[in-house]
Amino acid sequence: RKEVEQDPGPFNVPEGATVAFNCTYSNSASQSFFWYRQDCRKEPKLLMSVYSSGNEDGRFTAQLNRASQYISLLIRDSKLSDSATYLCVVKISSGSARQLTFGSGTQLTVLP
Amino acid sequence: DGGITQSPKYLFRKEGQNVTLSCEQNLNHDAMYWYRQDPGQGLRLIYYSQIVNDFQKGDIAEGYSVSREKKESFPLTVTSAQKNPTAFYLCASSRGEVGETQYFGPGTRLLVL
Numbered sequence: 001r002k003e004v005e006q007d008p009g010p011f012n013v014p015e016g017a018t019v020a021f022n023c024t025y026s027n028s029a030s031q032s033f034f035w036y037r038q039d040c041r042k043e044p045k046l047l048m049s050v051y052s053s054g055n056e057d058g059r060f061t062a063q064l065n066r067a068s069q070y071i072s073l074l075i076r077d078s079k080l081s082d083s084a085t086y087l088c089v090v091k092i093s094s095g096s097a098r099q100l101t102f103g104s105g106t107q108l109t110v111l112p
Numbered sequence: 113d114g115g116i117t118q119s120p121k122y123l124f125r126k127e128g129q130n131v132t133l134s135c136e137q138n139l140n141h142d143a144m145y146w147y148r149q150d151p152g153q154g155l156r157l158i159y160y161s162q163i164v165n166d167f168q169k170g171d172i173a174e175g176y177s178v179s180r181e182k183k184e185s186f187p188l189t190v191t192s193a194q195k196n197p198t199a200f201y202l203c204a205s206s207r208g209e210v211g212e213t214q215y216f217g218p219g220t221r222l223l224v225l
Binding site (some may be wrong): 045046087100102104 | 147152153154155156200202213214215216217218219
């Protein structure tokens with residue numbers, strides 16, 4: 001089983017729609033969680049960190065469910081410019097330095 | 113402007129050739145990383161470095177080598193031992209401990225002729 005799993009999509013939604021992505025992680029020692037956005041043939045960029053209490057940034061809401069070991073990203077009022085691949089990222093700390101683990105991404109296309 | 117630069121944008125490698133990918137950052141970040149991304153897959157860590165003159169293998173280090181002689185620079189060499197080098201290579205850096213928010217360079221696409 002992969003450490004971080006995402007539905008690859010693609011998700012094709014009309015402008016103005018609400019869309020949600022889930023990401024599951026297998027290691028219960030995971031400490032920090034992030035969503036990155038990657039445009040086609042570009043580098044990933046941090047979209048938002050995910051906090052235990054959930055957090056919102058404009059049209060984007062991220063939530064964490066530690067009991068079920070998943071995080072989610074909700075995008076409201078989708079814009080054409082939201083079309084991208086969304087990467088779920090998990091940090092696992094185990095006493096020694098550990099790197100971030102990236103999911104393979106969920107592809108979103110917002111249609112006019 | 114602070115940021116991470118990678119060069120070249122595209123690189124072609126012949127069979128049996130070693131090639132070096134450049135990564136430079138002026139963010140004063142301590143940690144730097146190299147990832148490989150294949151189509152439809154997530155990023156896989158090749159090497160990372162927390163401080164100058166020190167680096168650690170990631171999940172797929174075989175066939176690659178790095179150096180960290182300066183804080184700003186973390187070049188990656190793809191050796192002839194790497195049998196399937198065609199991929200998108202991303203360099204990243206972070207301010208403090210490994211695993212903090214990472215900032216990525218624009219990437220280098222390596223193709224084998």
